[in-house]
Amino acid sequence: MISEKVLKALNEQVGKEIFSSYLYLSMATYFDSIDLLGFGKWMKVQAREELGHAMKIYEFIYERGGRVELPAIEKPQSNWESPLKAFEAAYNHERFITESINKIYSLAKEENDYATQEFLNWFVKEQVEEEAQTELILKKLQKLQDSPTALYMLDKEVGSRG
Numbered sequence: 001m002i003s004e005k006v007l008k009a010l011n012e013q014v015g016k017e018i019f020s021s022y023l024y025l026s027m028a029t030y031f032d033s034i035d036l037l038g039f040g041k042w043m044k045v046q047a048r049e050e051l052g053h054a055m056k057i058y059e060f061i062y063e064r065g066g067r068v069e070l071p072a073i074e075k076p077q078s079n080w081e082s083p084l085k086a087f088e089a090a091y092n093h094e095r096f097i098t099e100s101i102n103k104i105y106s107l108a109k110e111e112n113d114y115a116t117q118e119f120l121n122w123f124v125k126e127q128v129e130e131e132a133q134t135e136l137i138l139k140k141l142q143k144l145q146d147s148p149t150a151l152y153m154l155d156k157e158v159g160s161r162g
Contacts, residue, residue, distance in 0.1 A: 002061070002113065006116055009107055010060070024046040025047040039158055087134065087137055094127065094130045
């Protein structure tokens with residue numbers, strides 16, 4: 001059986017992961033609206049991945065005898081100054097999610113909840129990858145300056161994500 005504290009934290013994380021999906025879908029609409037379809041595709045893939053994370057936690061809660069309580073999801077930002085600003089926001093959001101996962105892991109450790117710790121190991125590793133991917137694109141955007149040609153090439157590159 002899962003403790004009330006861990007259950008509450010996991011339910012909150014389901015909401016954060018759904019919001020992540022919503023945020024990345026909003027970023028996709030931004031990129032599509034400025035004809036950067038490769039970036040838009042990257043964000044759509046990311047949105048689906050985040051929704052998958054929410055469902056993974058959802059299923060785990062039920063496996064442990066808990067009940068999912070879905071929180072309200074706030075409206076995400078829908079416009080950014082530039083692709084660089086959008087990826088800065090994405091990178092900062094990934095860091096926020098990493099911090100949230102780490103807090104739940106610490107809570108599970110305090111509660112001697114070994115099953116949740118084991119489950120969260122996957123998310124800990126996943127967040128390392130999520131931050132690294134987002135930061136790499138962010139660094140490339142920082143190097144581009146205002147070069148439309150370089151932005152076009154990077155758009156093609158990130159659009160190859162499947």
